[in-house]
Amino acid sequence: MSNRALQNTLAVFKREFMAYFNSPVFYVIVVIFLLATNGFTFFFSRLLDSDDVSLATRFFVWHPWIYTVLAPAVGMRLWSEEHRLGTIELLMTMPVSPWQAILGKFLAAAVIWLIGLALTFLIVGTVSYLGDPDSGPIISGYVASYLYAMACLAVTSAISAFTRSQVVCFIISVAFCLVIALIGDPGLTQTVVNAVPNGMEGIVRFISYFSFMDHFFEMTKGIFVLRDVLYFVSVIVVALLVTDLGLRSKRA
Amino acid sequence: MIQVKNLIKVFGTKVAVDDVSFSVEKGEVLGFLGPNGAGKSTTMRMVTGYFRPTSGSVNICGIDMLEEAEQAKQHLGYLPENAPLYSDMTVASFLGFCAELRGLHGAERTRAIDRVLDLCFLDSVRNQSVDTLSKGYRHRTCFAQSIIHDPDVLILDEPTDGLDPNQKHEVRSMIKRMGKDKAIIFSTHILEEVEAACSRAIIIDRGKVVADGTPESLKKLVPGANSLDEVFRSITKSDTAVKKAA
Numbered sequence: 461m462s463n464r465a466l467q468n469t470l471a472v473f474k475r476e477f478m479a480y481f482n483s484p485v486f487y488v489i490v491v492i493f494l495l496a497t498n499g500f501t502f503f504f505s506r507l508l509d510s511d512d513v514s515l516a517t518r519f520f521v522w523h524p525w526i527y528t529v530l531a532p533a534v535g536m537r538l539w540s541e542e543h544r545l546g547t548i549e550l551l552m553t554m555p556v557s558p559w560q561a562i563l564g565k566f567l568a569a570a571v572i573w574l575i576g577l578a579l580t581f582l583i584v585g586t587v588s589y590l591g592d593p594d595s596g597p598i599i600s601g602y603v604a605s606y607l608y609a610m611a612c613l614a615v616t617s618a619i620s621a622f623t624r625s626q627v628v629c630f631i632i633s634v635a636f637c638l639v640i641a642l643i644g645d646p647g648l649t650q651t652v653v654n655a656v657p658n659g660m661e662g663i664v665r666f667i668s669y670f671s672f673m674d675h676f677f678e679m680t681k682g683i684f685v686l687r688d689v690l691y692f693v694s695v696i697v698v699a700l701l702v703t704d705l706g707l708r709s710k711r712a
Numbered sequence: 713m714i715q716v717k718n719l720i721k722v723f724g725t726k727v728a729v730d731d732v733s734f735s736v737e738k739g740e741v742l743g744f745l746g747p748n749g750a751g752k753s754t755t756m757r758m759v760t761g762y763f764r765p766t767s768g769s770v771n772i773c774g775i776d777m778l779e780e781a782e783q784a785k786q787h788l789g790y791l792p793e794n795a796p797l798y799s800d801m802t803v804a805s806f807l808g809f810c811a812e813l814r815g816l817h818g819a820e821r822t823r824a825i826d827r828v829l830d831l832c833f834l835d836s837v838r839n840q841s842v843d844t845l846s847k848g849y850r851h852r853t854c855f856a857q858s859i860i861h862d863p864d865v866l867i868l869d870e871p872t873d874g875l876d877p878n879q880k881h882e883v884r885s886m887i888k889r890m891g892k893d894k895a896i897i898f899s900t901h902i903l904e905e906v907e908a909a910c911s912r913a914i915i916i917d918r919g920k921v922v923a924d925g926t927p928e929s930l931k932k933l934v935p936g937a938n939s940l941d942e943v944f945r946s947i948t949k950s951d952t953a954v955k956k957a958a
Contacts, residue, residue: 464815467812467815467817468812468813471809471812471813472813474809475798475801475809478801478805479798479800479801482800482801483800545796545797545798545799546792546794546796547796547797547798549757549762549790549792549796550790550792550796550810550854550857551813552761552762553760553761553762553785553788553790553792554785554810554813554814555782555783555785555786555813555814555815556782556813557782711762711763711764
């Protein structure tokens, strides 16, 4: 990236980042995120009643479901708001390439999410105080969790490029994230495999392979495989490409 | 400085802009006239690089808008219709953001912000949230954004829409003043404005240029007309007239 391109991306990033702090969105989402992660971990997974301090099955396991709802809530304003206010016309007639704007905005939401995720550090403190957990699975769990959130966020960014309504963007994004989480469920996959005619099992298994879940759980187990990281990165890249497509189609 | 050749824009089956060509030189202020839905905004959006033309070319200061959009946009200031603003920002931070996207940083950026705040009489609201501004101030803030980098080419879509008579007068005289060393296009419904501020005017109707000339020469187009108003009415067909005929 040239110097100018970097400055443009940074300018968009800064504006978008500050916009989160200037509205209640950031605070509401972070509070709900922390309540949800800690609530699920302590009350449903009963972290304190067990003598197991690994976080994978009690803490990270809830993250995909929380992200399914909260990542669209963070990302829905990215482009919908520009369309609604008409500021997209300003932004796209500035000497800024669409990619600089897309990256700047996505990174702003990504850093917001990094702050939210970092604020869950207390749970790491808790298990470290109570026991002696392996740091490997915790680190890879956090990486997996963050990548999952980024994938949901990128999908939301893509959908927001197509609509001026934040509500429409939110609902479609949640539905999309939910479906892509569910298709990997082993029970569901088995049911569908039993239901479809012979020879179709391959297709069902192929579709279920696209779920975020498999890749997520592999990583939270502490198996840090490049394949899973690349999977999430490629989902993000494709979603951002679709964002570009959406912006182009609106300006056609 | 602005060269527009054979611009065509088709939305679905509707031809919004049909083979529009014109050029504007430095020191010219071009008034863009036409009834609602005639294709004024669409043409301006293509000139500014927001819409991609179905065919035709746009050239800004010798740079092709379709080939090198970012370089061409650097020479351009644009006030979109309805003056859109980021509602969560203050006037000064909004202008700062626009300055940064224009490549102005540090002291240059501060100077540019102060200059336009002063030019557009926005000093009193510089730290006010855009959300709380009245329509006139909102309009001026967006106008300030379009001149923050002192562009060679200025494109203003209804710059006086929604302003009170004093503000209208102020904007008009500002356009006239800046027109001396820039190429300016502005669209309007108000015909006195054309006589007050423009060196040339184009009338567009149903996507086509139907008249192009100085305000005086336009008056001569229709024999017996003593105002631009009459000229405008006789050469553009209003929707109601078409309905009556049908």
